[in-house]
Amino acid sequence: MTIRIVIAGPRGRMGREAVALVQQTDHFELAAVIDRRYDGQNLAEIDGFSGVNAPIYTDAARCFAEVKPDVLIDLTTPEAGKRHTELALRYGVRPVVGTTGFTPEDIERLTKLAEEKEIGAIIAPNFAVGAVLMMKFARMAAKYFTDVEIIELHHDQKLDAPSGTALKTAQLIAEVRPSKKQGHPNEKETLAGARGAEYDGIPIHSVRLPGFVAHQEVIFGGNGQTLTIRHDSFDRRSFMSGVKLAVETVMHLHTLVYGLEHILE
Numbered sequence: 001m002t003i004r005i006v007i008a009g010p011r012g013r014m015g016r017e018a019v020a021l022v023q024q025t026d027h028f029e030l031a032a033v034i035d036r037r038y039d040g041q042n043l044a045e046i047d048g049f050s051g052v053n054a055p056i057y058t059d060a061a062r063c064f065a066e067v068k069p070d071v072l073i074d075l076t077t078p079e080a081g082k083r084h085t086e087l088a089l090r091y092g093v094r095p096v097v098g099t100t101g102f103t104p105e106d107i108e109r110l111t112k113l114a115e116e117k118e119i120g121a122i123i124a125p126n127f128a129v130g131a132v133l134m135m136k137f138a139r140m141a142a143k144y145f146t147d148v149e150i151i152e153l154h155h156d157q158k159l160d161a162p163s164g165t166a167l168k169t170a171q172l173i174a175e176v177r178p179s180k181k182q183g184h185p186n187e188k189e190t191l192a193g194a195r196g197a198e199y200d201g202i203p204i205h206s207v208r209l210p211g212f213v214a215h216q217e218v219i220f221g222g223n224g225q226t227l228t229i230r231h232d233s234f235d236r237r238s239f240m241s242g243v244k245l246a247v248e249t250v251m252h253l254h255t256l257v258y259g260l261e262h263i264l265e
């Protein structure tokens with residue numbers, strides 16, 4: 001069966017890879033795209049998309065109503081991603097969301113909506129299989145090491161900090177680690193932010209530099225030892241097998257799944 005897909009954010013770094021994935025996959029069809037510009041034009045008319053036939057919509061609601069796709073792949077910004085996901089669910093379109101910057105409250109609200117509509121949805125802060133394994137391994141290690149810090153490193157065009165992956169990693173660790181305040185009890189920052197952000201007592205440090213794509217280290221410390229779990233995405237193609245799996249899987253779901261670890265065999 002052919003899965004009819006709408007991509008939001010087709011001209012972005014991830015969107016371009018997703019367009020290529022859909023084009024290369026026999027049972028995927030690019031039904032339309034949602035962009036901030038070029039309403040009414042065809043993607044084929046835009047630089048870099050020669051031969052990619054897909055109508056462009058700037059209005060997501062009109063796109064879903066007219067095109068009636070099976071799946072939305074959203075790779076935009078936190079604000080647009082939240083709006084598109086909610087609209088998709090309301091129009092019976094299954095969202096596969098890579099966009100980060102969703103809060104736990106957003107996830108809860110969208111999960112309720114997906115269940116109300118009895119429709120599948122996947123929100124995956126990271127589609128790279130290696131990154132999903134890094135998060136799983138970190139959750140395993142947290143049973144044995146209660147002191148941990150996360151360092152995530154990304155390109156300097158990233159809008160959200162900390163990364164969705166870092167937040168998800170901290171959430172997975174917090175599921176098995178008793179809450180604790182790390183470091184010296186009298187520790188004091190002489191320069192604000194020196195100890196990073198905190199999720200449930202876990203410090204998260206965000207590095208933004210040109211040259212990076214997407215990287216993360218989870219460092220555990222114990223008596224006389226440390227354990228470092230690191231993942232690097234050097235190329236955005238690293239995310240595409242996860243996007244493909246999510247699109248195929250969301251067709252069979254009736255609720256919202258947050259994190260690729262729940263669907264990776």
Ligand SMILES: NC(=O)C1=CN([C@@H]2O[C@H](COP(=O)(O)OP(=O)(O)OC[C@H]3O[C@@H](n4cnc5c(N)ncnc54)[C@H](O)[C@@H]3O)[C@@H](O)[C@H]2O)C=CC1
Nearest residue numbers: 009011012013014035036075076080098099100125126127
């Ligand atoms: N889950 C994952 O594995 C990954 C997730 N991401 C996330 O994906 C998102 C996109 O990342 P990049 O492609 O690097 O960003 P980007 O800035 O290159 O692309 C974002 C695109 O969204 C478009 N856009 C913004 N508002 C829009 C709207 N209202 N309607 C339609 N299009 C709109 C922009 O024009 C731009 O083309 C970010 O949230 C990022 O954190 C990035 C890499 C991997």
Ligand SMILES: O=C(O)C1=N[C@H](C(=O)O)C[C@H](O)C1
Nearest residue numbers: 100125126158163164165214
């Ligand atoms: O913006 C990015 O580039 C990435 N965003 C995701 C995140 O916030 O975790 C996934 C990956 O790290 C790349």
